Amino acid sequence: MTVININALGVTLGDPLFRDLSLTLSKGDRIGLVAANGRGKSTLLACLAGDLDPTFGEITRARGLRVGFVKQVVPPEALDLSIHDWVLRALPADQADFEAWRVDVVLGELQVPYELQHRPLRDLSGGWQRTAMLASVWITEPDVLLLDEPTNHLDLNRIALLEDWLSALPGDVPIVITSHDRAFLDATTNRTLFLRPEQSRVFPLPFTKARAVLEDEDVAAERQQANDLNKAKQLRRQAAKLKNVGINSGSDLLLTKTRQLKERADRLEAEARPVHRERSAGDIRLANSGTHARALITLDDIAVETPDGRLLYRTGKKFIVRGDRIVLLGTNGTGKTQLIRTIQQALSGKESQVKCAPSIVSAYSDQHLSQLDDSDTPHGMIISQFNIGDQRARSVLAGAGINIQMQETRIGALSGGQKARLAMLVLRLKQPNFYLLDEPTNHLDIEGQEALESELINQDISCLLVSHDRSFLRNVGNRFWWIRNGKLEEVDGPEAYLSAEMGVG
Known part of the structure; x- marks a missing residue:
């Protein structure tokens, strides 16, 4: 049963974002919405939710349809409220007085610890704020759920819980998800919409399989266009030859044939399907200035502590050598970021426990x-x-994707994707030979993540990094350190950790 029908939809906000988009959303659909940063994903969700009127086309919704839209940004008025009060506030006033128990049910389903439920949102992590946004929408019992980057700021354990929660929803509840987390899209969707300025494409497949089909079709379309244009060129050559013969012989028949060949060439060129060219959101390139030192960083059983001096773990004897791409694994709060900061302080001359090669030029994000x-x-x-x-x-x-107008704009006004690309540019311009990267894929679209992966591998970058993106850490890492049981242990790969965190391989 169709609940939302989109017909020839188009949106122009300064520049055209997309046009001629037609799509049906039916019960049971779990659609992954994929596009680069700034290409209209959030805009399309706003149109579906009724928060924004499209420039062209129309959206038809089933009578009485309740649409739940979980946005990326936490409203300022929510920050001083607790999770419990923010979710309670989502209920109509006549229900809030005698159905407050529903808040406890929803927060229980989303496994929000009781001790966090009554703390102000501004004091909680971005991940818990995202959970509060989801809870405040779900308690309204929507018929359709729209999720805009739901995994942002979530650790692997919370991502696993979200995947389980989505899979446990009633099967007839349609969901549209925008996400840059490839593994999450594969786990939670059964259709994929690739949003493009023109010729958006929909496939009845999760992201990875759908993308493979899309790439094959793009290659075929490019080949077809080349063939059509080549045929048109050949027809024009034949027409030119016949024209000369026709003029010299005075043959009206040959001149008519010449005109027909030209008309066929015109039709072929006009009808040749234009090949989609993805506009890059901005280059991501890294520099590797190189070093003759083999051991870049030496950790001689240093103690990693919280800012107030509480011991988190000891590192044992560890080395980071040239060419290492070490992924730091561990649950939130175990001290991944603290180790990154400890090494950064040593590289800045503020920490004596960590031994650093004198030739290191570092870049930290x-x-x-x-x-x-x-x-x-x-x-x-x-x-x-x-x-x-x-x-x-x-x-x-x-x-890097920062156009002339944006270059004089406050950095605070840039989108998350633009900031991430700007940060990568700043790192490159430092001409480093060692990188410390704490969640570098935050806010990067899939194109940006894959570009960063390619740069780290192809430029033979030496780095220590933290990431909750399963695809990214699997693709990039060639060594893995796992913080567990008060120790920093080297492991062969990330799979045991992922299994422990998510119950998956």
Whole structure:
């Protein structure tokens, strides 16, 4: 049964985002919505929710349909409320007084610990804030659920819980999910919509399988276009030859044939299906200035502690050598970020326990991109930090997806994807030979994640990184350190950790 019908939909917000999109959403559909940063995913969800009117086309909803839209951004008015009160507030006033028990049921389903339920949202992690947003929508009992980047800020354990929760929902509840987490899309969807400016494509498959089919069809379309244009070129050559013969012989028949050949060539060129060319959201490139040192970092059984001095674990004797791409594994709160910061402090001359090769030039990015000053502009920051001149600064920013208008905009006003690409540009311009990366794929679209993977591998980057993205850590890591039982243990791969965290391989 169809619950939402989209016909020839198009949205223009300054620039055209997409057009001629037709789609039916039926009971049982679990649709993964895929596109690069800034290509209209959140905009399409807003249209489906009725929060935004499309520029073209129409959306028809089943009578009385309740649409639940879980947005990315936590409203400012929610931050001073507890999770419990924010979810309770979602109920109509006439229900809140005598159906408050429903809040406990929903928070129980989402496994929110009681001790967190009554703390203000502003004091909680981004992951718990995302959970509160989901709970406040689900308690309204929507007929359709729209999820905009639901795994942002979630650790692997919470991602697993979310996957289980989604799989346990009534099978007839349609869901549309935007996500850059490839493994999550594969686990939770049965259809995939690749949103494009033109010729958006839908496949009855989860992401990885759908993408393989899409790539094959794109290759076939490119081959067909080349064939059609080649045929048109041949027809024009024949027409030119016949025209000369016809003029010299005075044959009206040959001149008529010439005109017919030209008309066929015109039709072929006009009807040749244009091949989709994905506009890049911005290059992600890394630098590796190289070093002759083999052992870059030596951890001689150092103690990793919380800021207030509580011991988390001891590292044992560990080395990071040239070419290592070490993924740091562990549940939230075990001290992954603390180890990254401890090494960064040593590289900055503020920590004596960690031994660092003198030739190391480091680049550090934390999960909140705090190395970017929100009050500065991209152009101002690049000019002040690097001696590359105005024209060069504008060129490298444009290459990273920060156009001329954005270059003079406050960094705080940029999207998460634009900030992430700007942060990667800043790292590259430092010309480092060792990277410390804490959740580097946060806010990066799938194209950006794969570009970062490629750079880390192909540039033979030496790095220590933390990631909750299963596809990314599996593809990138060539060594794995697991924090467990008060120790830092080297393991052969991530699968045992993933199994322990998620119950999957």
